[in-house]
Amino acid sequence: MKHADVIIIGSGIAALQLANKLAKNINVMILTKKDLRTGNSYMAQGGVAAAMAPGDDFYLHYLDTLEAGAHHNNAEAVLEMTKSAPKLIKDLWEGGCTFDEDSNGSLLLGMEGAHSRNRIIHSGGDATGKHMVDHLLSKFDGNISVKPSVFVYELLLNKEKNTCIGVKAKHPDGRNDVYLAPHIVVATGGCGQLYSFTSNAETATGDGMALAYRAGAMLADMEFVQFHPTLLYLEGKTRGLISEAVRGEGAILVTAEGKRIMDGVHPLKDLAPRHIVSQTIYDYLRKGTQIYLDITPVSDFSSRFPTISELCRKHGIDLKEGLIPVVPGSHFIMGGIKTDLHGRTNINGLYAIGEAACTGIHGANRLASNSLLEGMFVGGKLADWINQQLGGKVDTYYTAQNAKVFHDMELPDADVLKKAMMDRAGIVRTREALVHQKDWLAKYGLEEWLEASLDHLGTDEIDRVFMYITAWLITEAAFQRTESRGGHYREDFPHEDPYNWMKRQIIHQRKTVKDGKHEYNQIAFAT
Template structure:
């Protein structure tokens, strides 16, 4: 939740235009860390959707921690090996080495900025990361996650909002298109603000828009996580890749509704176990690390149980330990009528993380001049076919910082021409709730954690029909969001149909094994249409 002191001022809008040096789209960890590192003399505008409370993204909800090699039995090399193993053969080893080598320095920077991470009992506050308590999460062979109880994302956002607020202005609205000059260089952003389209002229644009959980009828993400950044990049002609890889977190609380309350993996790191309906632990035979196997292994094992549901048992933890280490999940489960202290609770996988995204190099550059990307929206090569627990926050920091460094070094001397604004329908707005429900249901059923050609073909046909129902959005945020979601969903399904194997988070029941022919193969897409083409 934003406090009054952390809400930046709004920029001056003159004749439906805003001028800036840099525009950052998204206000999660990647975007805020980038904003905080930008030089003070630059005019920076942060665009977010203006959802009440300011928490339209996933960063404030992150429970676990950020994976950093700080422990006595850990090293960047061990961290890298674990990351590559979770990535199931598709990680870029150079990107992984960058992440694991540079992450410790960013933890030190966060401590200097005032981050309050949990410490080893008896240790006093200091900037020494060696005093930090480390949790173990899935795919980590040793404890590696720096955390703040089970609300690490909220702590990071608190610190970074305070650091970024004095340096930026905030425009509340939804991006509807990237501006480009005749050379296709990105020169700004078109933003829908209270029913009118505002042009934000900028010398560079950083996408930090988060992921795609809102495309599915079961997700740990906010409903507004609708893959906007990927849709914006596609429409502008930037390359995107690996969209078939979506991570489904194994332990979403099995309750009715779209949102699945997340039961952090750190619970399993603290000894919680998973059981079938008869009370048997079923992961012991699946993987040497049992409940702490990589997430795609645990998710598939749960889905193989009756009704795709398992039971998480954390009753070995005392009420006092829950209150000090896991207050978020304890209170959240109780809101839904479950008591983690005294009973096993039902869990099922839910869409959690967009592994693919806008293709970038190691410095956040996309395939378009003037456009950078960082955080979940970006495909840096770190995660491969599945993300190791704890690497999302670390990646947001490491590559958010690298993107800013490259952006500043390459900043042109002036803004370019904006080019045509994206086309919007002039008709009255339509009710989108029914369409959105159809999209989410179709995506979970046909393109969820278990896929087949028949299921993917069915969802592809359903999406084609929905696009006919909303061929062009009106100037209404819900329609723009749904338009973005539909376009990205269609491309995700196309990629999933092409990859006729099972690898990482992409499981094909009709092709249940990995195929050497797909080793090191990344599916990349570049659209040919320009903004304004309809």
């Protein structure tokens, strides 16, 4: 057994911000699935939103966030975040993090979809995540240790006290290990790899969400999956992300004949909220019409977007022609492990931050460039809270969570699961398709895999179990929400239903009821 004061599972922006903000006398251990630079945060091309321009205001940022989130947001949390955003950026900037500046040495502020003002701060043009991660890593002190390629697959609980006291993890050579701490933080990122078209890193398989669900944590808003409108698409596969900032600089979505597809669809046209743009592109694709991003209106494209330019050149796209073939793909999930603004869950000692968590800030659809911001904001809030706690003694008593062993790995191949999710629980959903997906997933024995011991499985097999569980959570929530809102679009219920659904959350929780069985879903009002 190994001991620490705080164990952080994951190594994205939220995790790194938390680690740096914790007091230097706190022993922090980061357990990361691959290494420190393989996650979505490091890949993030987009920037960070903050109301720092003359004429802008945190309240306008707040209103834009609510509008993009289809008013499903936790409004108080949004207000606190947008109010905190300028100081978060200023502290990073003054601390040595490089951000793009104009000729006067002021921050260069860009525009992205659904924002009413120029307020997007970038670093290296389209390498913001990379620069921010590198900066935060450079600030690590001796109290922080990192263990790469350690896959956490079970949360250890003292069930009598409803407390999480540690984790089980697996090493690349198959060894299992136990790590104990009074504070366990899930910061594993999202689940974009559940879909065949995605902008996400290979590590984003929803493992943290499934991990928490198996332990009895509440999950919320799992139906709200954001599909980024513009992924580079060649030969039937997505090849990488084309940042929304490209459209912010004037690029437009067109057919091969040059027809502008967003005209007349939304007042913001190509900068409409992501779910509207994605659904519009998807409608054309279903009819067999390929859509392109016309970059000819963007001056100095190669110098403005060096990462994207290199991506296109690598895959044989001639930027001089000005047309980049695109499709929508899964990009971000607004739902996750239900927490308060300090990252606390319904299990004592268990926290969640970043994309793995659901604070309610993003509502039904995340506003562009609010994800890195939320990770820094909540990561800092959790650090403040843990710093105020008295030194906790590590509890070594835990209850065996799962004892049943299943030796036959009867689960669908990952690629088959991804295609099924894209086809039946993707951008456009229907009752018929969701029922089909629910029935298909049910064939593989959800209850058995929720009860199963994973000790004997390899990391790839465990990852597939977690993908399967998280796919079920998304499908079930999408089936239950009988309206369209934000990232959740039901073709059979195409309109918002504010009377019944606007502030209502679908809560998933695995808990034992009186007859000894488990119930899996509740519907509750957001608070």
